Amino acid sequence: MKIIILGAGQVGVTLAENLASENNDITVVDIDVNRLRELQDKLDLRVIQGQGSYPRILREAGAQNADMLIAVTNSDEINMMACQVAYSLFNTPNRIARIRSTEYIFETAKLFQPEVIPVDYLISPEQLVINYIYQLIEYPGALQVINFADKKISIVAVNAYYGGPLVGNALSSLPERMPHINTRVAAIFRQDRPIRPQGSTIIEANDEVFFVAASQHIRAVISELQRLEKPYKRIMIVGGGNIGAGLALKLEKNYYVKLIERNKNRATELTEMLNNTIVYYGNASDQELLAQEQVEQVDVFIAVTNDDEDNIMSAMLAKKMGAKKAMVLIQRSAYVDLVQGGVIDIVISPQQVTISALLGHVRKADIVSVFSLRRGVAEAIEAIAHGDESTSKVVGRKIKDIKLPSGTVIGAIARGDEVIIANNNAVIQQGDHIVMFITHKKFVPDVERLFQPSPFFL
Known part of the structure; x- marks a missing residue:
């Protein structure tokens, strides 16, 4: 598949790494020549320096022959315009854009249509x-x-x-x-x-x-x-950006929520925006503030600021002071393995969450959903079985007779409203939704080929 990725930031690079290893023809466009040079040194792909929404740059990237355009620059406007140009000038068949601003997201139904802004799939990392x-x-x-x-x-x-x-x-x-x-x-x-x-x-x-x-x-x-933990009741969120504010808004109806924001003006905005969340202006690494707000009674401490170090340090302090569980948002992939499973209970990588949402639209065969697991090492996939016994390698066969790629396990089958937990004697039928776990993503292309029906297969 020929894919153009606009933006060599963390999401663009992680996506390129995932796709370049699967025999895709990848071109990455970015304005930063140093980022592109680093990427090309690591991966077998093509790079172009320039503004991703410019017709000249898209033409040079091969938009006229591309199967898919994925616009994940830091600018919503550039991402949208790139999709518009790819659609209007080059008829690029599949267009995906990352949109972060809630101002656009609130108007999704009206804005993102072929006759308005031709984005086939809109991805919002914060909402994910x-x-x-x-x-x-x-x-x-x-x-x-x-x-x-x-x-x-x-x-x-x-x-x-x-x-x-x-x-x-x-x-x-x-x-x-x-x-x-x-x-x-x-x-x-x-x-x-x-x-x-x-x-x-x-x-x-x-x-x-x-x-x-x-x-x-x-x-x-x-x-x-x-031994299921007791239901959480008291939540403390650090960071009042789009993620922190959106999470508080979603939780405040059913949980007792406190939010700490270090920017005074933003804290005032959040006070007006949120109905049942108590908003504090201050630094979450301030031991006195955490003690004053009884952090030892908090069931979950969630640090989601834009600063990895602040998130890690405030969460470690909160755990030391008695918070029962700590979740931390970390942008830098190198930090994830260092922190996960230590004092901090759960590390959330926005790149991996975003990649999971994107991969389902890139995979071959009829792959409905893809989730990146174990920091990108493994994947869980939902595929639809098509064909019959003469055209498919899976339909009409017992699971024990299917030649699954190494490290692949069929976990369950959805057949209409029925859920079948897989066993060796379960038979795959046309239209079944198959949920699989793949312990190493290098075998994903083999799984895709397994689920692609062929008129020549007997």
Whole structure:
């Protein structure tokens, strides 16, 4: 696939890294020649220096022959105009734009239409992060929650801890522990290495366990596997930008929310914007302020400012002072592995959340949803099975007879309103939505080929 990426910022670079390794023809456009030079030194791709919305630059990038344009510069206006130019002058068939301003997002239905601003898919990183954090709060104890098949199926990651109900038990004992709930462990990561789950596999402390179940059973499964934490009530948010404000707005109806903002004018704006959130003007790294606001009673401390170091330090201080759980937004990918699983409980990478939303629109075959897991190492995919026994490598076959790529596990099948937790004898039917876990993303192209029906396959 020939793809043009506009913007060599963190999202653009992460996307290029994901796609360049999958035999795509990638061209990256940016105004910063140094960024482009660094990118070209690392990856096998083409780079062009210039303004991504200019017709001349898009022509040089090959927009007239491109399959897709992905505009992820730091400017909403440039992203929108690039899609308009690609549509009007070059008839580029697929156009994706990152839009961050709520001023545009509020008017999505009217603005982003072929006859107005021709953006096929609009991506808002801030809203994606807000939804991601909200789900973690809704499911106490989960490290990650991912929905598939119109929210019928969920994959959830939990951490196995000393003394917990998971540790020391074989996976074959799960049906005995939950006789009325069908679930399956899709993957286990032990010391950052994937382990293929089998009935005899024994869970060890600190294993990261991914299980799949019908969404309606997720709470019950977490409760059984990890002693479900008590529902959160008290939330403290640090940072009143788009993410912090949007998260507070979403949470304040059902939770007791406090928000700390270090900019006085912004704190005043937030006081008028939010109805049931208590807004404080101050520095979240101020021990006296945290003590005064009884941080030791906080169930979840969430740091989402634009400064990674401030987020990390304030969260570590809050945990030291008694906050039960800390979630931190981190932009720099190098920090994620350093911080995750230590004092700080959950690290959120906006790049990985954004990439997950983008990949589903880039994948070949009928890939409906893609979620990047384990900081981009693994993926969870939802694919639709097409064809029949003569044209498809999966339709009409039992799971045990399908030649799945290495490290790939079929976790569940959505068939209409029915959710089928996968077993070796389950037969794939035309139109089934298949949810798979892939422990290493290098095998993603093999999965795509598996689900592409061919008139020549017998």
